[in-house]
Amino acid sequence: xxxxxxxxxxxxxxxxxxxxxxxxxxxxxxxxxxxxxxxxxxxxxxxxxxxxxxxxxxxxxxxxxxxxxxxxxxxxxxxxxxxxxxxxxxxxxxxxxxxxxxxxxxxxxxx
Amino acid sequence: xxxxxxxxxxxxxxxxxxxxxxxxxxxxxxxxxxxxxxxxxxxxxxxxxxxxxxxxxxxxxxxxxxxxxxxxxxxxxxxxxxxxxxxxxxxxxxxxxxxxxxxxxxxxxxxx
Numbered sequence: 001x002x003x004x005x006x007x008x009x010x011x012x013x014x015x016x017x018x019x020x021x022x023x024x025x026x027x028x029x030x031x032x033x034x035x036x037x038x039x040x041x042x043x044x045x046x047x048x049x050x051x052x053x054x055x056x057x058x059x060x061x062x063x064x065x066x067x068x069x070x071x072x073x074x075x076x077x078x079x080x081x082x083x084x085x086x087x088x089x090x091x092x093x094x095x096x097x098x099x100x101x102x103x104x105x106x107x108x109x110x111x
Numbered sequence: 112x113x114x115x116x117x118x119x120x121x122x123x124x125x126x127x128x129x130x131x132x133x134x135x136x137x138x139x140x141x142x143x144x145x146x147x148x149x150x151x152x153x154x155x156x157x158x159x160x161x162x163x164x165x166x167x168x169x170x171x172x173x174x175x176x177x178x179x180x181x182x183x184x185x186x187x188x189x190x191x192x193x194x195x196x197x198x199x200x201x202x203x204x205x206x207x208x209x210x211x212x213x214x215x216x217x218x219x220x221x222x223x
Contacts, residue, residue, distance in 0.1 A: 004153075032210045041216035042115070043154075043202070048211055088154070092210040097167055098144070098156040099212060101202075 002027045002093055004102035012108045017079050021105045023089035024071040031094040033072050035063055038086045038104070046074070046087075079109045113137065115205050115215035120169035123221045129191040132218045135187070136205030143186050144212060145178060157201075160186060172197075193222045 013019055017030045019021065032050045036043035047056045049065035049072060056063050060079075067073045076083055086106050090099035116135045124130050136143045157176070158168040162183035165182070171178070180186040183205040190197050200219050204212040 027153075033212065034212070036214070043210065043214045045213060090154075097159050097209055099146075099154075100156070100171070101146075101154040103153050 002091070002100040004089060004100050006087075006089055006093060006102035006105050008105060009103070010108070011107040012058045013079055013109065014110050015080055017109075018075065018077045019079060019107060019108045021076075021087050021089075021107070022071065022073040023073070023102055025089070025091045025100075025102075026070060027091045027100060029093055029095035030067070031092045033065055033089060034099060035072070035074050036088040036090065038088060039084075043088055044081060079107075081109050083111055084109045088102075114176075115213055117201075117215040117218050119218060120157055120216065121219045121221070123223065124193055125223050126195055127192045128140050129189065130193055130220060132188045132190075132201050132220070134186045134188070134203030134205075134215060137213055138208050139182070140213075141206070142206040142209055142212075143180060144190055144204040144206075145186070146202040146204065146214075148195035148202070149196070154202065157188075172177050190220070195222050198222045 002017045005024050007022045035046040047063045052067040060077045063074045086104040088104045118133045143160040148154045156170040158178045159166045177189045201216045201219040202217045206212045
């Protein structure tokens with residue numbers, strides 16, 4: 001059975017801090033890994049990673065995938081209160097055409 | 112471009128009753144997915160439509176759940192009869208490319 005573990009479970013930081021969120025996975029037929037940010041309602045798409053070692057960046061957020069060690073990290077630099085959310089990683093299993101979600105990391109950024 | 116929309120945002124029903132949830136995907140997206148998160152658990156896959164056809168329904172918990180996508184546009188998920196353990200948030204997602212899925216805001220279902 002596919003398995004996704006995210007760490008830490010939750011994190012409280014102050015504005016300006018840099019955070020690293022971790023995602024390790026076991027997926028039968030891996031195709032890609034997605035990161036989402038969930039504030040109140042809909043998980044919002046952040047990144048899709050398919051290749052090892054290639055960093056994807058969007059503003060203060062960046063993410064990288066290691067397909068050999070089966071993990072991904074999401075970095076947020078110079079955090080702001082608006083970054084407070086649950087961050088979800090979800091590898092895509094090509095066999096089942098589905099995303100398998102981790103439990104998420106709850107990030108709280110204090111002013 | 113409008114995102115994925117879901118209706119209602121919250122439904123409260125009694126055990127044994129029927130509820131129908133609706134999802135309108137992003138226009139032009141052939142792939143439509145239903146997921147569910149029950150209290151304290153991860154978001155779990157329920158099923159996948161490609162246009163009007165069910166591609167994969169391996170995540171459907173039991174035969175009290177029925178999903179349809181007539182005409183390949185919006186989809187409905189009916190729970191009949193609802194049980195207490197069906198309470199949770201039901202998410203719909205759509206995509207053109209299978210692995211880049213855009214999620215709706217979810218329907219919170221509470222079964223009393």
